[in-house]
């Protein structure tokens with residue numbers, strides 16, 4: 718089974734948690750897109766959902782495939798969000814933002830009663846941090862913000878490199894009009910402490926650590942998809 722087939726398996730199992738009439742947060746990325754394709758098939762068969770997309774990219778795919786959408790302001794409380802992740806550990810703490818949609822993804826997940834993460838098993842790790850942590854920063858004062866992040870990280874014993882994300886020759890711009898710093902700190906033993914430190918920096922808009930948001934993960938490997946509940 719190749720990685721794409723694993724993503725489809727995870728998306729299929731996650732779809733079984735979606736009930737008729739649900740208000741659904743719809744994630745961003747290649748795994749979430751497999752979910753959208755499967756959901757669209759069900760919708761074409763008469764299944765009713767209202768979706769809130771977590772990015773313009775996801776919104777375009779949903780419109781193309783006929784998945785009904787609303788804005789989060791029109792439907793501010795959601796039953797379930799299904800989204801991918803770049804890394805997850807057994808507590809279901811996540812690193813997200815590889816696709817640049819972490820801010821909307823976090824807002825949508827926080828507005829949902831439940832969040833199910835879908836991923837291929839390569840993303841399940843003992844300790845987060847092999848994947849660079851995306852940090853969304855305000856365009857104003859980006860250099861000062863970067864210095865503050867470096868100082869905060871060093872205080873927590875984290876060192877490494879940070880790179881402003883590019884899109885071709887241009888700086889990558891999020892849907893919200895911000896930049897992303899990809900921080901390669903290595904192992905993140907205390908995600909809560911790093912999250913608190915980053916939230917204390919004024920130029921940080923949001924970061925890609927999702928703590929206590931995911932209620933379930935569906936992880937797929939060679940043997941098919943399995944459900945993981947958060948460990949204590």
Ligand SMILES: O=C(CO)[C@H](O)[C@H](O)COP(=O)(O)O
Nearest residue numbers: 746747748801814815816818
């Ligand atoms: O957080 C995300 C986008 O901001 C994605 O969910 C994450 O990057 C995983 O993407 P993919 O399913 O393509 O591996």
